[in-house]
Each structure stands twice: as C-alpha cells, then as structure tokens.
Amino acid sequence: MPIRRTSSLSSNGIPIAGGTIVALSLLWAFWPINTFSFTSPTRTVSFSTGVNNFNIFSGDGADHGFNLTHDPPEPTFYDDPDLTYTIDKPIKNWDEKRREWLWLHPSFIQGLQKRVMLVTGSQFNPCPNPIGDHLLLRFFKNKVDYCRIHGYDIFYNNVLSTPRCLLTGPKSHKTVPESDDQTGLVYLLLKEKEKWGDKIYVEDGYYLEGYWKEIVGKLENITERYNGVEKGERRLRRRHAEKVRGYSALWEEYLEGEGWRRPFMTHFTGCQPCSGTHNKLYSRQSCLDAMEKVLNFADNQVLRSYGFMHSSLGDSGSVLPLPFDYPA
Numbered sequence: 123m124p125i126r127r128t129s130s131l132s133s134n135g136i137p138i139a140g141g142t143i144v145a146l147s148l149l150w151a152f153w154p155i156n157t158f159s160f161t162s163p164t165r166t167v168s169f170s171t172g173v174n175n176f177n178i179f180s181g182d183g184a185d186h187g188f189n190l191t192h193d194p195p196e197p198t199f200y201d202d203p204d205l206t207y208t209i210d211k212p213i214k215n216w217d218e219k220r221r222e223w224l225w226l227h228p229s230f231i232q233g234l235q236k237r238v239m240l241v242t243g244s245q246f247n248p249c250p251n252p253i254g255d256h257l258l259l260r261f262f263k264n265k266v267d268y269c270r271i272h273g274y275d276i277f278y279n280n281v282l283s284t285p286r287c288l289l290t291g292p293k294s295h296k297t298v299p300e301s302d303d304q305t306g307l308v309y310l311l312l313k314e315k316e317k318w319g320d321k322i323y324v325e326d327g328y329y330l331e332g333y334w335k336e337i338v339g340k341l342e343n344i345t346e347r348y349n350g351v352e353k354g355e356r357r358l359r360r361r362h363a364e365k366v367r368g369y370s371a372l373w374e375e376y377l378e379g380e381g382w383r384r385p386f387m388t389h390f391t392g393c394q395p396c397s398g399t400h401n402k403l404y405s406r407q408s409c410l411d412a413m414e415k416v417l418n419f420a421d422n423q424v425l426r427s428y429g430f431m432h433s434s435l436g437d438s439g440s441v442l443p444l445p446f447d448y449p450a
Contacts, residue, residue, distance in 0.1 A: 193227070239276070241277045251397060272367070307324075337385050352449055358373065395413065429443055430442065430444060
C-alpha cells in the first residue's frame, strides 16, 4: 500500500475491515481545542489542544488505572436536570464542565492526551441477507481485536438515532453522528473552515481506506513477503504478548519506502453485506469470498500471538498450530 509518511494510526497491528477511520476523525474534530496542565506534588501532567491552561491537583500522581468506584458527592454537570445530550440544546461551557469533573475524578487524568475511542455500530434490525449478521459480527470482532491490542476504548451502537443525538463523556472525546461521516467533514471544511479547519486532520499520506478489489488478490503475496523478512530477522518473529507493541517500530525499518505493507483498512464498497443488494459490478460470491479472506488475514495477525494460523485465507473454520520460531 503506498505511503509517504507514517500515520499515527498505521502501526503494524491488525488491519481493520470496513469504514471506521472517519469515526475516529470525528472524535478528534469535535473535541474543543484547549491546553490542560494537571499538577500533583510529584509531577505535572501536561498536554496541548490549544487555547487555555488549566492546573488540576491530581493526588499522588500514581497511575493505577481508573478508579471506577470513586464518585464524590460534589455536584457535576451530570446532576444538572436541564442538561441533555441533544444537538438542539448544545452543552455550554463544556471545557469548564469537563475540567471540574476531572478535578473530582483524578484517576482519569493520566494518559488523557493519548486516549482514543473507536465508535462503530450497525442497523437496529436483523440483516435481510441470511449471512449478513454473521459478517457484521466478524467485522465487529475485528474492531474489538484492534482496540484490545492497542488499548483503545470502543463504543458500539445499534439504536436508530435521530439527527438530534449527541454522544459525549468527560473522560473521552465527543462526536456528532452524521448520516454520511465523510460528507459531514467535507461540509464543515467548506462551510465553516475558519471555525473547524485547525481542528480537523485530513490524512492524505497513508492508504487508509483501501479498495477491496485492489487488495484481496495481493494478500497472499504480502504474507509471503512479511514471512520472508521474518526468516532473516529473529527479533521480528519472536513470540510476545499481544499487548507488547514495540515490535511495530522494529518493522518500520524494514517497511520504509515499501509498497507492500499490510493494508490498514479494507473498504468493501458496493458489497452491502447486510442487505445483500450488492453493486451489479460485483457478484455476490466475489464479495463474500473477499470478505472471508480479508477477515482471516486480519485474524491471522491476532492468532500469531498464540501460535496459530488459518490453514488458508479461504478457510474460516479451522486453524493450525505453528512450529516454534515460525517462519524460520
């Protein structure tokens, strides 16, 4: 896949099948730009998003994860009966509300700058296509695998939302669901560029959303080339816990400038797995076969950490144990 520079989301983790990257773009796009500085007796945790500086006492500074049972009695915006999560009544003074909530819940401060939430979903009713719900479940598993490995939160929704709905939370970003997320971003850039332009990042240096017809036929060759690199470099094929992410950086020196790296995302445009009403340019079977291969290709990268692999990309039902030090 062509690349001109490394994207922050282009690590050599599992690729994502489907169209979720714009959802992530929206998360960042609608997060108000401010500069926060959280101070404790032992250290200051600072991060920048743009306008104001805030100092918040954060206890002893120890990072022991979120304290999910701590909710002090002091009132926050959650206690405001007039506050709603609808677009027709937008939340005012969000930065102040968010800052006050974090003051009272300091365990959520650590790592706030790099926190990511992936938003995904599907229709509220069963798929007309008999295999549609099975495919949507596998697509969702693919996203869950990716988020688990990279330490991201994931939010799934299958409720039919009206245009008034707004999702928000003080420890994460906020996003407005659009009927067409790409069109929504383009509209904001065209109509309100001065307001939103500096808050939206458009990635054009990495092949984020690859067309499936261009990708599927290359998957076996990509696997062989990765295996070839691993044969000559033991540190790349060393078994490790799936949470250990330092191996992505090791791979970069071997992939820099190459056009055959694993695709980050495969977009099955025209296939419509849920409705089954695919574009007449493609056959139903070609769409199904391609989805199975791409999902198994991604699944293999998860299974490798446990010493397994699908016997072929076209076989979803069985896996084979790999010899130690594979593919030496």
